[in-house]
Amino acid sequence: MDDWILEPSVHSMNTENPVRETVSSIKLPTDFPKPTYSLALGDPSYYTDFAAHSFVVDAVVETLRSGQGNGYTDSLGYGPARETLSRAYSYDNIRLTKEDVIIDIGGTGAIHTILQVFLNPGDNILISSPGFPLYKTMAQNLKAEAITYNLKPFSNWEVDLEDLERKVTPRTKMIVVVNPCNPCGSVFSKEHLMDILNWAERHHVCILADEVYHGMTFGKPHYPLGSLTDTVPVFTVGALSKMFLVPGWRCGWVLIYDKYNKCEKYRPAINKIKNMLLHPVPFIMQAIPKIYENLPQNYFAEVMQKVKERAEVVKAKLADVSALNTGTPEGSLYCMVAIDFTNMDVKSSVEFAQKLAHEEGVVIMPAEAFLSHSAFRIVLCHPIHVIEECMDRIKSFIQRHTI
Template sequence: REKEKNHISLTATDIIVTNGTSESIQMVYGALLNPGDEILIPGPVYPPYAGLAHFFDAKPVFYKTVEEENWAPDMADIRQKITEKTKAIVIINPNNPTGALYSRKVLEMIGDITAEHNLILIADEIYDTMVYEEPHYSLSCVKDIPVIIVNGISKAYLSTGWRVGWTIFRDYNDGLSEIKEACLKQARLRISANTIMQKAAAAGLNGPQAHVKDMVHRLKERRDYIHERLNEIEGISAQKPAGAFYIFPKIEENDDKKFVLDVLQKAHVLFVHGSGFGSHGDGHFRSIFLPSVAVIERAMNALETFMKER
């Protein structure tokens, strides 16, 4: 499936099946990072990318993404954050929590920086099928650098909790051989990924894919609605996400955690505080747009009333 989708040359030895993408990330970090090493991750970021770095006594270094540019990575900031301790650069594309989708040009620019500093590029592409106006470009389009891609079935096949993911090693100049072998040692240690769920995953991956297109069509309608409603509420503004099913609005309040707790208690709508995704998420909150438009409408009505009555 990955070969067909991304037009890359792969064999079975280039892929490790994992118990979800979280295990993929843990294995890669465990193979790559030594105490004191640094790894560049986007800010804001899905929390395990920072937490697992700390777990291995390494340091997560956040690079800036620019909200006004639909949360695109700041290339100058990436360059500035690289030190002699840096081992890799991580991208999440499409992004959690911002919904950003990176263009081919952006990926190539990050690839150039990676090659210049002899680093490894790691991409989380779990939301790769959930894109709207623009196509998704896999990190596999970036040439002449070692690339590690993690993915899984939980989002596109509505199977959260089934815990089936995979890690792809697209090597260059033998830059990943030691890391891949270290990941294989970890994989052998835990015997195997869930074999029953692997058979279910294979059925989904090899079966009809029309449901994915239908799902994305519904998500786009919900994305458009929640984006419009949020920007109509005084004190809230939001960029339109190009992928995934998250939107990351900005608020005027400094204490975003108190804000989401107040909304929960008074409006009975649940959001995630932006600072939970690192300091780059301060003053924001994350919402999903998975529910129906009718449910989102009720939530936005309640949020709008809350903002007016503050």
């Protein structure tokens, strides 16, 4: 019999997730004499202090037990859930209807749907550095390009507008703005967001507003981009995942803020894409109205108070380490720490992370996983005593590797 020649597609082999692939190179020793910790896992459900609230779980249990959530529904998502989200995220400047809401398979699925609708081969999107790397993965899969623009570490990770101006091209279809920010833990001011909107209007570039951490702040208010403009089309991505601490439920959405219908041609295209992969599990979608109806008034404040306490521990513990700069964390579940390697015998954040894991039993996420360098991300969900212990070990590591 002739030998079979079987080769995977170029498409599949060109698919890379920088987060997973970077973390796989960071190994904890198997015989470490002290407890080991990972500050890299961005799944809040893993940590005991960030378990899903009972009102969220009860809403899903009720819909599942009703027997009504076991079949297919509209490919754009369960109608009453879309109506709930349209009311929850309407603002004085623009009122949404359910036709402006598409429910998708997690926030990542929502991002993928929008990029499929916007990008042709050879087009590009602008994404931040540091930033969420799957935008680059998805763009490359569509034979498009993801061009990074810089965030400024010593200006609390604001957008470098001059760099942004250099990066835009005639084939730029969209700019991605992540706020509150993963991985940086920053929250943009209203004034800074207006600068970004003015830039987008001047260049006629639509915005993909990644607001998966909507309202999850503790240092300053969160201004949703859709609430600040009448003239720039904004496609906002949200999800149950981080706001309600249930990332495994895989239920996200797109909100279309397009008051003057400039993106009219994109709507039937979205319908076509959604007819291919349909929707999240129905009993999760059907719980959305009840989740928002029963949302405790102080829910987000209580969750973010826990994050704030951990951020303050990180900032205080590392304040006297000249090689590190934490900035001022203000939201999401993370803190990005910039590294100055000038007086160290370690010369990259990947090497920093690898040696820290080996010598101190602590795993952090190097900035290379987020399309950047000379920094690392900390997840602010561990118990406070663990955060304290890990910061002490990082300080010991810095002292040992300072020339």
